[in-house]
Amino acid sequence: MEEKLIVKNLIKIFGQNPDKDLQMMRKGFSKEEILKETNQTVAINNVNFTVKQGELFVLMGLSGSGKSTILRCLNRLIEPTSGEIFIDGTDINKLNAKEIRKFRQEKMAMVFQQFSLLPHRTILSNIAYGLEVQKVPRKERERKAQEYIKLVGLCGWENKYPHELSGGMKQRVGLARALTNGSDILLMDEAFSALDPLIREEMQCELITLQQKLKKTIVFITHDLNEALKLGDRIAFLRDGKLIQVGTPKEMLTNPADDYIKKFLHSVDKSNFLTIKDIMKTPSFVFGLNDEIKLALEKMKQRNINNVFIEDQNGKFEGILTSEQACEAYNKGITKISMIKLVRCPTITENIFVKNSIGEFIESESIAAVVNNSQKLVGSVFSRDIISALINEQGGGKDG
Known part of the structure; x- marks a missing residue:
């Protein structure tokens, strides 16, 4: 966005002769030291x-x-x-x-x-x-x-x-x-x-x-x-x-x-201000319905993870493919992810406040897919992440 207002090196000293105060400020004297020395008040100190x-x-x-x-x-x-x-x-x-x-x-x-x-x-x-x-x-x-x-x-x-x-x-x-x-x-x-x-x-x-x-x-x-x-x-x-x-x-x-x-x-209470988007994790890999099961298996093995998220051609969340599912299907000669019945999991909207998400799926140890208002996949969150945010009042990061 365009910058409407720009403040550069703003200083305000209340007193009749601020020059000495300015010199003291440049030398690193504190507000209290200047007040004691000159009886003048530094109200704003070099603000940008x-x-x-x-x-x-x-x-x-x-x-x-x-x-x-x-x-x-x-x-x-x-x-x-x-x-x-x-x-x-x-x-x-x-x-x-x-x-x-x-x-x-x-x-x-x-x-x-x-x-x-x-x-x-x-x-x-x-x-x-x-x-x-x-x-x-x-x-x-x-x-x-x-x-x-x-x-x-x-x-x-x-x-x-x-x-x-x-x-x-x-x-x-x-x-x-x-x-x-x-x-x-x-x-x-x-x-x-x-x-x-x-x-x-x-x-x-x-x-x-x-x-x-x-x-x-x-x-x-x-x-x-x-x-x-x-x-x-x-x-x-x-x-x-x-x-x-x-x-x-x-x-x-x-x-x-x-x-x-x-x-x-x-x-x-930070849970009043943090949203699911603030604590969600970015999935390591996201695959489409038409992707190869073999590729999904390779990526899961590469990152040592047990599942990946699947989305349709428009980016909308479809479900989870587990490594167990993928192995079984591959051994049967099934090649496409679309040919497997995916595991369903809860979905949660990214802009919902952490405090208000407690009832969504907190009773289980499940993972939830985080979606935007168009139901497109944007991340994931575990129930334990929400509990951590509520108890420890700290957000999460980007992870696999």
Whole structure:
């Protein structure tokens, strides 16, 4: 995918004279040492990352990690001390005050933790406010606002006021307002943190559904690891202003960069995030119905395995050929795999979560064929692999 946003060597120092801090940073002084020496705070320390078009990118870290500062540097609500920020190829640090205001209106919209709704305006008027600032005619802006009111499930509430809405509904208004502006990029700063747990989970699901429809580029701030893993296409993990690791949820879960991230992940139920695809193994050999039994026997002997998977001419799984079957058939003069009644085994879809697969075939010691949505063979998994993933919370690899 195309890179929508590029951050290079981003540094932010809070203080009147950052030059000395920059020199100390180049010499390897820590954030604490710089604070003690200069009484100035290094909020962001040489951070680099990219965000792809249509990606939901999560900045994750504890309070003071620098995630919200980074977010505000992305639209220059906070001015970076040094570094480059490119959005669609434009270096926004080089824009003057008028240009950056126009850039924000056209390219970026923010969704805040505390909703930031105007109490004297109706829901419709709140949602259309950004377009009003852009001087879009009233009829047009209200038409567009109505589209997103429907999309976020607020039909019938257009003429209500913010004090009449629940927290979750207010956040839907904030989301609809950001979407109505037509911005390419959504910046969401702890957008769901103020909500009750059940409403928060509901809003997370709502955002996932909206993202599947709209494919916006979203930078989402959170300190909640489960939220980051649930929402993020990729996650950037921050500590004390430094970027520790960037990766997909699977990469974070299966290959944390250091002990600090491992500690964070320790309490996470990884089976909620790992799919069968993450723990399946790639079969050593896959044969077609029209292949020779002799060839299958040779390959099984070569790899010292007892069976191989068989698929039809379209790649759909047909069954398993065992070495015992193959030997018996070959000795009888049977040449083609299609002439044998194959062993049946369970099939399981690759995108099912490990936790939800427990009832598929867990009572047996059998192997299962892993198929995609078109029922084409993509891998295999043993019941013991699922048990291992549930107990040890670790994924598998590629094997024979």
